[in-house]
Amino acid sequence: MQRVEIIRALLTDPKLLILDEPTSVLTPQAVVKLFVVLKKLASEGCSILYISHKLHEIRELCTACTVLRGGKVTGVCNPQNETNESLSRLMIGAEPPPLQHRELKAGAVALRVKALTLAREDQFGVDLDRVSLDVRAGEVVGIAGVSGNGQKELLYALSGEDTRAEAGMIEVFGQAAARLRPRQRRALGVHFVPEERLGRGAVPTLGLAHNMLLTRSNAVGRGGWIRTGQLAQHASEIIRRFNVKAGGPHAAARSLSGGNLQKFIVGREIDANPRLFIVSQPTWGVDVGAAALIRNEILALRDAGCAVLVVSEELDELFEISDRLYVIAKGRLSPSVDRADATVPKIGEWMSGLWDAHGAPAVAKEMAHV
DSSP states (O other): OHHHHHHHHHTTOOSEEEEESTTTTOOHHHHHHHHHHHHHHHHTTOEEEEEOSOHHHHHHHOSOEEEEETTEEEEEEOGGGOOHHHHHHHHHSSOOOOOOOOOOOOOSEEEEEEEEEEOOSSTTSOOEEEEEEEEETTOEEEEEOOTTSSHHHHHHHHHTSOOOSOGGGEEETTEEOTTOOHHHHHHTTEEEEOSOTBTTTBOTTSBHHHHGGGTOGGGBOGGGOBOHHHHHHHHHHHHHHTTOOOSSTTSBGGGSOHHHHHHHHHHHHHTTOOSEEEEESTTTTOOHHHHHHHHHHHHHHHHTTOEEEEEOSOHHHHHHHOSEEEEEETTEEOOOEEGGGOOHHHHHHHTTTOOGGGTSOOOOGGGGGO
């Protein structure tokens, strides 16, 4: 869909082209080709307004940059004369905190997926074909891929929203879990952050405190009474810890910006001290400071012995926090690769399904050029 939108805009011979996060679901190779086209358009007299939180893209493509923070202009500059750090200071008032990496000490297998095969339920979905992966305690495993290649179907199966798989295809701490419902998986220590914030990660009309009930069954007392004070206290702690801009613990979820709601949902699940943490697109829509905070919290979970599975379309993010990487394409999962052995060109090729040198079936060559 993203490619169609871009192509449709380019075919109109634009004089002014406005692009909002155009590369969020493109492979690295596709981004390079897009930038060639945009630079050619600019050289022919087209004006381009490019909106993005990816600082390296702004620096490579743009000749003038206006930085917004809290609805106000905090700086105007030529980004080609700036660094990521100086642009970060304009965006958030400071440089983002550095990631705290420690030596990997992986433990026992927390999540094991064995030849998971599922037919799509949605006519526009993707069939999962013999997906296999392991996630160990004390490691972060990343899954890269272009949107719409089976991530949603895989995450539904892992979270318990889809329980059609054979029981042994998914194991959590050695227990067959494919038929367990979400609440049963939470009892095992599994916590989950979905890609969809409103409607799946949070109930839009409920306040943040009551949204804690989605993963805090211990806030319901004897006789079914809700401990509202306890919920509000927990929500307030998460708002403070993750710097969520909200009108207090009782503010409706839909009143928050996408980035602030994302911080709250991620914070709510991390605060539950999970043993297995599965998160999709952890830093979508948040600023560089909040992204660094969330990534550091994920690494802190890892260092505390939690097993973490991160599904993201942000390759930079996966390279920063992952110990091992998989790539998903057309419902198939690549072999795993250690972060030290992964490169952007290699992962970019695998995002088109081209890992056949490792024994997986090749995808038609033309798919790489769509």
